[in-house]
Amino acid sequence: MSEQNKIDENELVNDNEGHRNIRVTIYEVARAANVSLATVSRVINCRGNVTSKTKERVERVIAEMGYRPSVVAKALATNRSTNIGVVIPSANYVYISNMLNGMIEVAKERGYNLTLFVTSNSHDDAMAMVEKVISSHVDGAIIFDDQLGEEDASKIASYDVPTIVINNLVKHYNVGCILFIYDAVLRNVINEKIKSQFQKPLVFLHVHNCGRILANAENIFIDTCRANNVEYHIMNVDDSYTKTYSAFMNYFKEHKSGYFVAYRDSIAASIINAATDSGLNVPEDVEVISLIGTKYANIVRPTISSMNIDMQEVGKKAVYMLNELGEGNLKNRVCEIDCSYLKRQSTKE
């Protein structure tokens, strides 16, 4: 322990020094201000008429005593927690962080807090989180989790908590959906590639149990290949840069070319790096696209051609919709977010 960070226990601020604001209640404030708690409640909520004189007095006492209303008690009394429960598989993906950031922005301006329910990509965990969300008495829930199906969302919603589901279509009076529309775009990308004077093996990187976006993309990929009557390959990889990099360092000992469809930027980068480190050229020998592009698609070199969804916008939209759904005036239950394709350096033409 470095000397300067040493703490002398006697030096600690404790009950005697720096005052201790132990949980002053509205009742104590009322007594100190010589009014009833109803009046105090009125001034802190700016509701009802209070003489400016008593109002001032109460406010002074509040400041003096360091009174902070208990959100918990308020939630119990009003049946509104000002909390939104967010169910996600992990906080560690960049695109999820982006979404979270969008949610935070709007939630803040609307006076909500976000509480996180992370499922760790496990179904059991996901079920447990559903229960937790219900118990938590949140004012609304936003679900972006592939472990959870229509029934789960409906279950939460049926407990009177308005719910927005991202990337899944749920039909329930108390649920709104945000859908990613990328079918046509992805199909087109694959089609164009096939139509070009194309010689490389077409490879889709399958990640086990990785959710709807990838599964759906895989279907589109397969479907498009079949429709064009071309051969394709499905290759299993881990959802990890390091592991996939190793796998491809091996792969490129045998294979010297390919067009690879990867789940996200890190995975795409692992292929690009492995190819380059194996003496292959990108995009001449090896081409790669990422299905979920983030800003990193533009930072790594060569830059990665990618499908893009503005996740920050998705996050914002989700909170907007939730707010409207809660107030009973959500016009469109379903919001479709278009996905774009951006060709960068990791693919030809």
Next chain:
Amino acid sequence: MSEQNKIDENELVNDNEGHRNIRVTIYEVARAANVSLATVSRVINCRGNVTSKTKERVERVIAEMGYRPSVVAKALATNRSTNIGVVIPSANYVYISNMLNGMIEVAKERGYNLTLFVTSNSHDDAMAMVEKVISSHVDGAIIFDDQLGEEDASKIASYDVPTIVINNLVKHYNVGCILFIYDAVLRNVINEKIKSQFQKPLVFLHVHNCGRILANAENIFIDTCRANNVEYHIMNVDDSYTKTYSAFMNYFKEHKSGYFVAYRDSIAASIINAATDSGLNVPEDVEVISLIGTKYANIVRPTISSMNIDMQEVGKKAVYMLNELGEGNLKNRVCEIDCSYLKRQSTKE
């Protein structure tokens, strides 16, 4: 709107179809099971002795009615919310996401939820968040925010909420600290660089209002340069890949070399990319280090030499410490986390 995502309003699950579990309370369960609410409380908390027969009956009723205990009411009654408030400047930095992930992991295994208080790098916001944390009646707070000083943390702590502060030394009986120890390491890196037969301009990238880590690093940088009696430069940049990239594309029209100390990977990458795109070589002409390395330091090419802190570990440690602090048996108020330096391709030797 694509045809398949169209929703026919009549098709929606509503109150009549799929049952609606509107807020069954413990009282209703009690009545339905023919016991008192105390008994129901006992079975859901597995506390006290209950005949296995009545227990079963109660459990059946609970399942039938779809009863879910209200966390809010429980929190009010027990004065424990099972919530941890996390104060961060943004959820959008990779190293913060990593930390969050660590917190989530431990919080989950300890039965806590995380609720986010994001300050958006603004002091006013930060002050507002302090109030919110206090009001929220969380069981503990973790602060990783440079807008907040010792008084702020102490204030939260004085409201009887155990607090862990990351990257700041706070002396208060109810506060624990996690400190990043990188002074010696960083000093050494700069020193070594200077001691080598070094010719390039030494440049520190200053980001306005970017917090303690950077400010501290800047001091160390300046101090080390002065101690060695060498010239140095401070350059103002924005905390944004795109903007800094543009700035450096310009910069490299005039300057053709330099050793740059950047805040984080994205910023470092912007310099590397701008250098490369300007026809300069990394690390021959331009060298770059990142002060907060993440996995991306290893993904971009050339890879980025960086200072590293295991933020996931920091997150886990924070929750551990908070837990112990709350239970009154935190041995060491101050936990020092060592920072390492990893030389990669963006610097010489």
Next chain:
DNA sequence: TTGTAAGCGTTATCAG
């Protein structure tokens, strides 16, 4: 083993 009743800190509906 089970029930009764007080209390947690608010809001909200009444009267006054």
Next chain:
DNA sequence: CTGATAACGCTTACAA
């Protein structure tokens, strides 16, 4: 404009 008082849904002595 202000004050009692009953909720809100749960836990927890204390009694039975």
